[in-house]
Amino acid sequence: MVNVGVLGATGMVGQRFIQLLDKHPDFEITALAASSRSAGKKYEDATTWYLDDAMPESVKDIVVSETDPSLISNDVDILFSSLPTENAAVVEPKFAEKFIVASNASAMRMEKDVPLVIPEVNHEFLDIIEIQQKNRGWDGFIVTNPNCSTIALTLTLKPIYDNYDINRVYVSTMQAVSGAGYNGVPSMAIVDNLVPFIGGEEEKMESETLHLLGILDGLEVKPAQFGLTASCHRVAVLDGHTESVFIELDQNVDIDDIKNDIANFKSLPQELDLYSAPKSPVIVKEEDNRPQPRMDRNADGGMAVTVGRLRKDPVFDNSFKYVLVGHNTIRGAAGASILNAELINRTIL
Ligand SMILES: NC(=O)C1=CN([C@@H]2O[C@H](COP(=O)(O)OP(=O)(O)OC[C@H]3O[C@@H](n4cnc5c(N)ncnc54)[C@H](OP(=O)(O)O)[C@@H]3O)[C@@H](O)[C@H]2O)C=CC1
Ligand SMILES: N[C@@H](CC(=O)OP(=O)(O)O)C(=O)O
Known part of the structure; x- marks a missing residue:
């Protein structure tokens, strides 16, 4: 031990x-x-x-x-x-x-x-x-x-980034109150409400995600080169961050290929069968009303991120969108x- x-x-x-x-x-x-x-x-x-x-x-x-x-x-x-x-x-x-x-x-x-x-x-x-x-x-x-928000987003972006050229990503979060710590958000501020600002969160999502998807050049990290912008919001959920993600690629997309890439994504922790590794880091749901924090935050012990509503964007070319839920204090912390x-x-x- x-x-x-x-x-x-x-x-x-x-x-x-x-x-x-x-x-x-x-x-x-x-x-x-x-x-x-x-x-x-x-x-x-x-x-x-x-x-x-x-x-x-x-x-x-x-x-x-x-x-x-x-x-x-x-x-x-x-x-x-x-x-x-x-x-x-x-x-x-x-x-x-x-x-x-x-x-x-x-x-x-x-x-x-x-x-x-x-x-x-x-x-x-x-x-x-x-x-x-x-x-x-x-x-x-x-x-x-x-x-915490970055981890969930990046786990879903990795299989996409590995297979396609991403032009830009827009992400809008709905983050649980536990993310701010026990004394972080007063109940008077959040019950029956939403707070459209979390200090430093957008900057962290924007910089950390590109860093994580970057490459090691010698022993220096060269961040990934695509546009990523975040808008972060606190909602009256205890645990589990939800994120709405919009992605534009450099090429036309077959949404089923993307679904397969995300659903089949596995990596070293799964190969090594590490104790806390989820079987699949990202679970793809087909139901129209998933993912939801209450139902999906504990997926695979809270270590898997759940993606749903994966669909081609009907308005913009080469684009698709999805919603994800990740447990902020388990997978996210x-x-x-x-x-x-x-x-x-x-x-x-
Ligand atoms: N909550 C979340 O979802 C996430 C949190 N984080 C990060 O994790 C860290 C902790 O967050 P969280 O657990 O929510 O915070 P809490 O406020 O719930 O807990 C803070 C902890 O730090 C201790 N502490 C506070 N001040 C001091 C000090 N001056 N010296 C030593 N220890 C101190 C507290 O001890 P005591 O009880 O004695 O005051 C307590 O154990 C933060 O950096 C946060 O940004 C990261 C990702 C997600
Ligand atoms: N800011 C996150 C939690 C957090 O503490 O993040 P970080 O580890 O980047 O400080 C939230 O409010 O949900």
Whole structure:
């Protein structure tokens, strides 16, 4: 077993880490850290548990520490980070001096020597670790996963991008409240309402997606070259981000070919049969009323993205559109970091 810890363990994503790591065949939680508000308390006393499944017995008595590397035992190998971005920027590099940090925070994602990875899309970016350790003189390293909306979108774009020339992509999101954390959106702001702004989200979707679909030139990422514009909105859904996607290709499209490309998409995590890998990263639904967050967010344990309403655009040439749903705190956050760590554990450690 590999000993692992969670930084930001009491938060919304931290709780998902704990839920998904409970009974993991290769990883065992031995350390939990959060802010000074929680430090020194047993995890069950420090945490307002939000998930439907009960808090795992195995973590209840672990005493939460502050996010200081000297407080974490040297026999921990991997630290999953779900710290707020501003804390992650300061703390994650300190942990990476001696630990592997699988981070879900955005702080380090676009650093040149930090791999931003979705295992099904760009597992080869893990080669960047070598240059990170050399540049920074660290014994450990940091690997990051993308923003939650970006992960779901990019998993659906990858099989299209691999087979056709994309001219442009428009995406409009309807994002769950859990994406903003437990105290993120007041109920008075969201019940009976929609908020048409999520700070930084559009920029992250626009830059991270092209980066992920880019190529490694030496050890430098050259982003994909097509136009992508996003409009992001918060809706009164607890978990599960929905996205409406419009794509124009450089050529005429046979919508059935595209459907087959998406539905048959598989990659390294499926070949290696990694524990958290979904059988198919993207599930295609035929029903007119799918996907829906309540019905589709938990597809394959929340690790598969569901696409529906895939249809040719009747107005614009060479164009088609679809709707997707992905679980924002599983595939879009904790599950994504865990899959990265499983790939590292299998291929690097
Ligand atoms: N929610 C989502 O869908 C997604 C979230 N993310 C990212 O994951 C990270 C966590 O998000 P989320 O779980 O929603 O946030 P929460 O606010 O629910 O949790 C934040 C966690 O960080 C801890 N923390 C807060 N301040 C400090 C500090 N100064 N020092 C140390 N620890 C601190 C909190 O501890 P305490 O309880 O003690 O205050 C808590 O454990 C963020 O970077 C977010 O952007 C990424 C993708 C999706
Ligand atoms: N901003 C996302 C969640 C998030 O925290 O994203 P990021 O990991 O890029 O900071 C949402 O509100 O749904």
